[in-house]
Amino acid sequence: MTATKGLEGIVATTSSISSIVDGVLTYRGLDIDDLAENASFEEVIYLLWFGKLPNQSELDQLRSDLNASSAIPDQVLEQIKLYPKDTNSMAALRTAVSSLALYDDEANDMSREANVRKAIKLQAQIPTLIAAFARIREGKEPVASKGLPSLAANFLYMLTGKEPDETAITALDKALVLHADHELNASTFAARVTVATLTDMYSGITSAIGALKGPLHGGANEAVMAMLEDIGEVENVVPYINRKLENKEKIMGFGHRVYKNGDPRAKHLQKMSQQLTQSTGLGKWYQMSIQIDELVTSLKGLKPNVDFYSASVYTTLGIPRDLFTPIFAISRASGWTAHILEQYDNNRLIRPRAEYTGPTNQKYVPINER
Ligand SMILES: CC(=O)SCCNC(=O)CCNC(=O)[C@H](O)C(C)(C)COP(=O)(O)OP(=O)(O)OC[C@H]1O[C@@H](n2cnc3c(N)ncnc32)[C@H](O)[C@@H]1OP(=O)(O)O
Numbered sequence: 001m002t003a004t005k006g007l008e009g010i011v012a013t014t015s016s017i018s019s020i021v022d023g024v025l026t027y028r029g030l031d032i033d034d035l036a037e038n039a040s041f042e043e044v045i046y047l048l049w050f051g052k053l054p055n056q057s058e059l060d061q062l063r064s065d066l067n068a069s070s071a072i073p074d075q076v077l078e079q080i081k082l083y084p085k086d087t088n089s090m091a092a093l094r095t096a097v098s099s100l101a102l103y104d105d106e107a108n109d110m111s112r113e114a115n116v117r118k119a120i121k122l123q124a125q126i127p128t129l130i131a132a133f134a135r136i137r138e139g140k141e142p143v144a145s146k147g148l149p150s151l152a153a154n155f156l157y158m159l160t161g162k163e164p165d166e167t168a169i170t171a172l173d174k175a176l177v178l179h180a181d182h183e184l185n186a187s188t189f190a191a192r193v194t195v196a197t198l199t200d201m202y203s204g205i206t207s208a209i210g211a212l213k214g215p216l217h218g219g220a221n222e223a224v225m226a227m228l229e230d231i232g233e234v235e236n237v238v239p240y241i242n243r244k245l246e247n248k249e250k251i252m253g254f255g256h257r258v259y260k261n262g263d264p265r266a267k268h269l270q271k272m273s274q275q276l277t278q279s280t281g282l283g284k285w286y287q288m289s290i291q292i293d294e295l296v297t298s299l300k301g302l303k304p305n306v307d308f309y310s311a312s313v314y315t316t317l318g319i320p321r322d323l324f325t326p327i328f329a330i331s332r333a334s335g336w337t338a339h340i341l342e343q344y345d346n347n348r349l350i351r352p353r354a355e356y357t358g359p360t361n362q363k364y365v366p367i368n369e370r
């Protein structure tokens, strides 16, 4: 038995949800470029869950179901008020999502109908949890959803208490489309491994949030913004990046396990970053990002991934840095729940083997002889 470090190249499941073939990403066979230009996030949610684009009445029904499910139990809100004010936002989300299960009567109902209802609830409530946490830690009251037509609009409204403008809604909606699913990434794999024991969907999403939090995965978008802030000015880019590379440090937002010639989502986020930073007077972040991109590509042959330009995009929307990864979770909840439903539909326990490299033929030594 020989292990492959990081399971690179190992095909661990079949799935009909999303695919990456020759650098092309598709959701249910639709190219991400097509979806990024044309689809709303709600259409993508429907596509991921049910395998086809919704017609108008199916889409209206989903939007209405999401709106009807967005409120979170008072008990969970009260718990969030008890979190330490400096709680990591992904830790807060992980804990709050786990708590949601305690107040859902059908948390452990494993019928497909109940699981689809739970997917709707989780998709609707994760944005509410994040917005409530962000307000409560600032001493503000949470704002309930206004039932605006899109999840992006509702989230921005719950976060700020103000009606968001169309530019912000469109930008966030597109970012949500771009992050929705990505084959067997680490958090989706964690979700599938968890529910393959036939535990409940809340447990699967809690595992997934824990995995997304790490800086080698979703946490990289926050780390990118921290790096941009650390660099400070365009003229500091070259010495900063050179120093990092000389010290063999990773440049956050670059590289990918599967894409070796670039992440197809990055160009959409780059374009958004260019437009939004210009229109908000924050062009500096884009200019720095472009320089880093050119430098890292030429020196290391590494291309930006989905997390690189999303950092400057979210900054232009006025979103605090530590909510970037929770926003990734809002989007990826659609993919996680789709994969969990797919896993339940054709389940087998996921239990690989380990290549043992420890000592052998050891004998127990009584404690007083050690
Ligand atoms: C949504 C997402 O999850 S997208 C990924 C988000 N994560 C990041 O942006 C973090 C930075 N990137 C990375 O750490 C990696 O590229 C990963 C985790 C994305 C992929 O990791 P792996 O496939 O395991 O590649 P691995 O880390 O082994 O890198 C291979 C080589 O490229 C180098 N490398 C990879 N990424 C980077 C980077 N961002 N900066 C500098 N060097 C890098 C490694 O140091 C390694 O070099 P070596 O062979 O000389 O030791």
Ligand SMILES: O=C([O-])CC(=O)C(=O)O
Pocket (backbone or CB within 6 Å): 179, 181, 182, 184, 185, 186, 217, 256, 257, 258, 305, 306
């Ligand atoms: O697929 C991966 O390994 C990481 C990634 O890009 C994602 O989850 O969107």
